[in-house]
Amino acid sequence: xxxxxxxxxxxxxxxxxxxxxxxxxxxxxxxxTWSRRAPVTLFGAWMEADGPDEARAVFARLAEGFSHxxxxxxxxxxxxxxxxxxxxxxxxxxxxSVDGRPRDYVLRVTQVYRREDDGWKVVHRHADGGPDDxxxxxxxxxxx
Numbered sequence: 001x002x003x004x005x006x007x008x009x010x011x012x013x014x015x016x017x018x019x020x021x022x023x024x025x026x027x028x029x030x031x032x033t034w035s036r037r038a039p040v041t042l043f044g045a046w047m048e049a050d051g052p053d054e055a056r057a058v059f060a061r062l063a064e065g066f067s068h069x070x071x072x073x074x075x076x077x078x079x080x081x082x083x084x085x086x087x088x089x090x091x092x093x094x095x096x097s098v099d100g101r102p103r104d105y106v107l108r109v110t111q112v113y114r115r116e117d118d119g120w121k122v123v124h125r126h127a128d129g130g131p132d133d134x135x136x137x138x139x140x141x142x143x144x
Contacts, residue, residue, distance in 0.1 A: 003081040007113070010120050011079070011088060020072040023096040027063035031056055035114060035121035043126040045107050068102075070095040084115040092127070105129065 001009075018029035034040065034055055042049040042058060049055040075091040092107045112124040 004079070004086075007081045007086045007120060008076075008079060011076075012074075015120075015122075016072070016074055019074070019092065020069055022059065022063055023066045023069040023072050023094055025063050025067045027056075027059040030059050030063075033120075033122055034059075035116060035123045037114075037116070039123065041124045045127045045129055065099045066096050067100070068097040070102075072096070086113040086115070086120065087111065088113075 014029075015033050018033045021027075021029040034052065036052045038051055040049075040052045040055050042055045044058065047058045047061065049058045071094065073093040075093065076088060077091065078087075078089040080087060088109070088111050090109050090111075092109055094107070095102075095104045097103065106129070107127045108130040109125065109127045111122055111126075113120045114123045115121075
């Protein structure tokens with residue numbers, strides 16, 4: 001198996017399980033998929049962070065609001081590996097509860113990963129709701 005196949009195996013198992021856990025209120029698995037070494041940047045759909053500690057604080061805040069995940073599908077658009085760096089471009093189609101209210105939303109996501117001593121780690125994430133296509137509620141933690 002080559003680097004790309006190894007990376008995609010990790011992405012489709014470890015990383016995807018971590019995202020499902022986050023949307024069910026558990027930030028621990030996501031925390032373990034992110035690097036503890038700078039630089040780490042997060043330009044999320046709702047919150048931003050610069051550095052590993054700030055990113056983990058965001059994950060904890062998100063997990064506090066998420067519960068009762070019903071689905072968290074990932075539609076991979078593009079991915080590749082070059083040495084110790086990799087990237088994905090994908091859509092996350094999520095059905096969960098946010099602050100106790102059922103929510104469905106789709107995010108466009110670009111992530112960059114670095115191979116570290118203990119495996120692949122996310123070092124950058126950009127996510128947004130994209131243009132409104134009327135298919136899902138794209139606001140996350142907004143008030144009605």
